[in-house]
Amino acid sequence: MLDDMVDHLQGRRQQPVWQPLPPDVRDGFRQPLPVTGAAAEDVYARFRETILPYSTGNTHPRFMGWVHGGGTPLGMLAEMLAGGLNANLGGRDHAPIEAERQVIRWANSAFGLPETAGGLLVTGSSMANFIAVLMARRAALGQDSRKTGIGNAQLTAYASGGVHRCAPDALDMAGLGSDALRRIPVGPDFRMDLAALRAAIAADRAAGFLPFLVVGTAGSVDVGAFDDLHAIADIAETEDLWFHVDGAFGALAALSPKLSPKVAGMERARSIAFDFHKWAQAPYDAGCILVRDQADQIATFASPAAYLTATARGLSGNAPWPADLGPDLSRGFRALKLWFALQVFGADRLGAVAEQSCAVARHLAGRIESEPELELLAPVPLNIVCFRYRAAAAETLDALNAQIVADMQEAGLAAPSTTVIGGHLAIRAAFVNHRSRTEDADALIDAVLATARAAVSQAV
């Protein structure tokens, strides 16, 4: 299995990025529950035939859709070791918990948070942002609100219009309703309009709402924009709001001397959500919530239970337990792949991967600007390029660009995704994978032009 997987990763560039599941393969997943066991070799053969060729494709250098990391063989091996240990990181006194604490301390120091800071590894930034909303909610309503709920409090939160959809979802899950999130308009640079933010807070206060949270975005999912985090931190201070940063992928710009000015002010946040499974290339899943003051985390999540009480001695020692820092009790050893990666690659090499993705994005933007049939639909401040094919009748462009993307994906040539920018459907190429090079951006241009020309000539 190990040899096959290493070969698979090594030959990835020569394979299609993605291929749709044939119907008979999909049907194979509808078999009834096996009552008697089968030989592991036979089931492994089934894995090679029906799963391996039909994965998302994010290990491929020409996968550019959404925001997906590429993973590493080192991460794969660490996952194997973690599986062998079968550690439960909910609590108790064992080295795997120290490894997670070390990873959290490394992340806090990389982002400039103080010694009081804490954090927790979670599935992804969706969960990390949710945890931040829960901490901010408790800070606004007081400790009793954990027992009594939110009552009649009309809490409101603020984020840029480009905020990830998990932010309104987090408010919904926190019982505040997604309408509690005020989406502040962005300027032409896709950063939150700060005058509009101040005005929205003032209007809400005047109307009897209780503003409690402002979310700064570090690397927006559409175009890779960074809000002015220092300015937002100032406003949060004046207005007494919890300042949270969603830096799902962009926070890791802090690891690159070239990119780190973009996250200036992030070190003033009370909490930061980010993912190791995006720019840091850890295998899924590896999200992280960092908290400026670990006391906020404990106050939000710790609960007494006789069968889960930490003691001064023995295996029940080592408080505070991770189970008191977030919603999960049983937790796997996600930290091990990060403990390996941060030591083997070092912060510098992870920062260099971020820089390389931005260089590939700039190369792609340059190619688009020199192709008359293509146009950029947004600036390229980071690693994300939004553009479209424009050499057809204006009213057909949205459908045509959607078709180009689906055709390229199904042909296995390249896998960008789509978004909507300024009312236009955009082809969106996000460079996150450490394997992507300028030649992959060139291949995307070739594929877009060939696919578009074929589609246009067929339509005529």
Ligand SMILES: *Cc1c(COP(=O)(O)O)cnc(C)c1O
């Ligand atoms: C990916 C992303 C998220 C969600 O993170 P998951 O790890 O997918 O849960 C949130 N915000 C931004 C800006 C993202 O890019």
